[in-house]
Amino acid sequence: MSRGSVTVIGLGPGDPRLLTVAASEALAQADDLIGYFPYVARVPERPGLVRHATDNRVEVDRARHALELAASGRRVAVVSGGDPGVFAMAAAVFEAVEQGELEWRDLDIVVEPGITAMLAAAARLGAPLGGDFCALSLSDNLKPWDVITARLEAVFRADFVVALYNPISSARPWQLGRALGLAAEFRAGTVPVIFARAVSRPDEAICVLTLDAAREATADMATIVIIGASGTRMIERASGQPFVYTPRSVPR
Numbered sequence: 001m002s003r004g005s006v007t008v009i010g011l012g013p014g015d016p017r018l019l020t021v022a023a024s025e026a027l028a029q030a031d032d033l034i035g036y037f038p039y040v041a042r043v044p045e046r047p048g049l050v051r052h053a054t055d056n057r058v059e060v061d062r063a064r065h066a067l068e069l070a071a072s073g074r075r076v077a078v079v080s081g082g083d084p085g086v087f088a089m090a091a092a093v094f095e096a097v098e099q100g101e102l103e104w105r106d107l108d109i110v111v112e113p114g115i116t117a118m119l120a121a122a123a124r125l126g127a128p129l130g131g132d133f134c135a136l137s138l139s140d141n142l143k144p145w146d147v148i149t150a151r152l153e154a155v156f157r158a159d160f161v162v163a164l165y166n167p168i169s170s171a172r173p174w175q176l177g178r179a180l181g182l183a184a185e186f187r188a189g190t191v192p193v194i195f196a197r198a199v200s201r202p203d204e205a206i207c208v209l210t211l212d213a214a215r216e217a218t219a220d221m222a223t224i225v226i227i228g229a230s231g232t233r234m235i236e237r238a239s240g241q242p243f244v245y246t247p248r249s250v251p252r
């Protein structure tokens with residue numbers, strides 16, 4: 001029996017040109033493709049590649065399935081949008097490894113990084129993540145809202161730029177409004193807030209507002225929201241979208 005493997009692959013934000021060469025090579029070597037169905041759909045079909053597209057809410061089941069297939073000798077690609085280590089499948093795979101069969105620990109398991117949404121979004125605007133920053137998922141599906149609120153408060157107090165993943169969905173309509181309200185308690189109303197939707201896809205839409213004007217209705221589940229820190233600057237341009245950057249230096 002050939003030695004099976006699991007490669008957890010980041011597909012990047014959407015544009016196939018933003019897929020790494022290493023990720024593309026790993027996809028070409030796979031026998032099985034596993035992931036949430038929109039991500040599986042991004043990978044072209046080819047003879048010999050068995051596709052297993054599933055719903056988003058079954059991450060650890062999907063990871064176990066990948067490990068079972070690998071243990072039987074298959075070369076398995078598990079795909080995520082963006083980077084697989086950022087609020088995505090890589091953590092689910094290692095959770096399944098830790099809780100699963102002992103033999104899974106000795107499988108070849110490799111993570112192929114991808115360009116995560118906050119980096120793709122930041123690049124569109126200039127350099128909003130040029131200083132210290134952090135990333136938070138606003139989803140309270142996997143952690144309590146109290147924990148999210150405490151982390152947001154700490155981030156705002158410490159004056160980090162913050163990238164908010166999973167800002168809103170039909171099942172979670174109010175959380176982003178609360179996060180923006182909390183930001184306003186700590187930050188000036190003039191701080192830039194970036195709403196970057198479907199970055200690098202045909203339906204991309206980017207909007208920069210001040211914190212005073214930012215409303216949750218500007219976001220949907222394909223949007224990443226970046227809230228600037230006190231030092232984040234907006235450079236207005238007659239031609240349209242401003243540049244946004246955060247200087248690396250902080251006054252002493």
Ligand SMILES: C[S@@+](CC[C@H](N)C(=O)[O-])C[C@H]1O[C@@H](n2cnc3c(N)ncnc32)[C@H](O)[C@@H]1O
Pocket residue numbers: 013014080081082083084085086087088115116117118121164165166167196197198199200201221222223224225
């Ligand atoms: C479950 S997280 C997955 C993040 C992904 N692993 C990554 O590294 O970008 C899904 C969230 O990522 C953000 N996202 C993913 N792709 C995006 C894109 N192309 N443009 C803007 N935001 C995106 C949105 O906030 C979305 O709700």
